[in-house]
Amino acid sequence: METAEYSVVLFYSTSNALQAEKLFKKTGVAIKLIPVPRQLSSDCGICLRFDRPDEPSVKAILEKKQIEIQGIHPI
Amino acid sequence: MIYLDNAATSWPKPEAVYQAMDNFMRHTGANPGRSAHQLSIEAGRIIYETRESLSMLFGIGDPMRIVFTSNATEALNVVIRGLLHPGDHVITSSMEHNSVMRPLRHMEKLGVEVTVVKCSSEGFLNPHDVEQAVGPHTRLVILNHASNVVGTLLPVAEVGQITRRRGVLLMIDAAQTMGCYPVDVEEMHIDLLAFSGHKGLYGPQGTGGLYIRKGIESSIEPLKYGGTGSRSEHEYQPDFLPDKYESGTPNTVGLAGLGAGVRFVLEQGVNEIQKREQVLTRSIIDGLKAIPGVTIYGDSDPRKRVAVVSFNISGLIPSEVAMQLEEYHQIMCRPGLHCSPIAHKTLGTFPQGTIRLSPGYFTSDDDIEGTLEAVRRIIATKARF
Structure with missing residues (x-):
């Protein structure tokens, strides 16, 4: 099995993370809410993990819906 | 009830x-x-x-x-x-x-x-x-x-x-x-x-x-x-x-x-709820209007109000009416000033207040008819004293 490469979206507020989760579930992008990995520092305790190749579509969706994010980081 | x-x-x-x-x-x-x-x-x-x-x-x-x-x-x-x-x-x-x-x-x-x-x-x-x-x-x-x-x-x-x-x-x-x-x-x-x-x-x-x-x-x-x-x-x-x-x-x-x-x-749908509550409000207002001795406050057009109706019975204080509505007819309502003294001053009902009936989406036509009948009885009973 191939090891997947992931990135995470960090948010300022949990509410934004949950808003984004719902949005991605609707659009069919594979995501998962996970605790923020220890090496990263975030304003909110949860973040959205996605397959790294999906980054352009993840960014486009967040921008289109004007959801404020703290950043995107590879993990 | x-x-x-x-x-x-x-x-x-x-x-x-x-x-x-x-x-x-x-x-x-x-x-x-x-x-x-x-x-x-x-x-x-x-x-x-x-x-x-x-x-x-x-x-x-x-x-x-x-x-x-x-x-x-x-x-x-x-x-x-x-x-x-x-x-x-x-x-x-x-x-x-x-x-x-x-x-x-x-x-x-x-x-x-x-x-x-x-x-x-x-x-x-x-x-x-x-x-x-x-x-x-x-x-x-x-x-x-x-x-x-x-x-x-x-x-x-x-x-x-x-x-x-x-x-x-x-x-x-x-x-x-x-x-x-x-x-x-x-x-x-x-x-x-x-x-x-x-x-x-x-x-x-x-x-x-x-x-x-x-x-x-x-x-x-x-x-x-x-x-x-x-x-x-x-x-x-x-x-x-x-x-x-x-x-x-x-x-x-x-x-x-x-x-x-x-x-x-x-x-x-808000419009459906509004429509239903307007029907109930109209029934209460029309029903109360037809009872001698009842004063209704506010405008009588249900389209200019929400489902809140205040009234008084001449010669009876609101708390007494509410007590009778509950004790003899199991009707729950709220008498008095409703935490709004300034509104009652505006309406001319301060300090005695009013009896407030506020139906909701789940109120039935029978509930309204029963309440109007109770008000009629309270007035009839009062007249006998």
């Missing part, structure tokens, strides 16, 4: 409300937005869904503009105490609830100037009188959308045009209208709106909230400071919504119920 006290708290609730609360308590139960385990995330999702459903009801795109409070009173206090400073001028009406009057009178002691615009004896407000009261230091106009005493609707959209044009903020106390009367905050130029969760939105007591138009939050200090689950490494309050005003563990079980209540309203 006939329950006609929906203006205080709606009851019964839609079945889905009981189920959502029971389900949360049994199967989720955790603290939302604090931890990252599945139960915590699920609790957060429940609150987010409630926020999103409310944003649909308000006609706004961004759910984060909705902040949860423990009731409409708290939402009103956030704005009145967090926005106004000594030297500011605020305008309100003579039909307000004490949830507006008391915090305003408190701010008056601290140096805020308060103007109370007089309404007619039916509870109507002339928008022109509001415009006349606007001065160079006017910061805020704060009005109820519908009176909790007589149900009279205030001309929010008309005042909204004035306040927007004059650069004054408009806050609406929608405790009596949210869920049973259409509210579009953008169209009506509403900047801030306080709502109750346990009346027309069918949630449990202990729920309510505040809508804040984008950008205004930078001028409003929070009432409470504390943990939000965000920016945990900072010792300063976050400045973004909703976290800025949502410190401390929220009433998640209540918000689960509120979410189910709001979805019920969206499914039924």
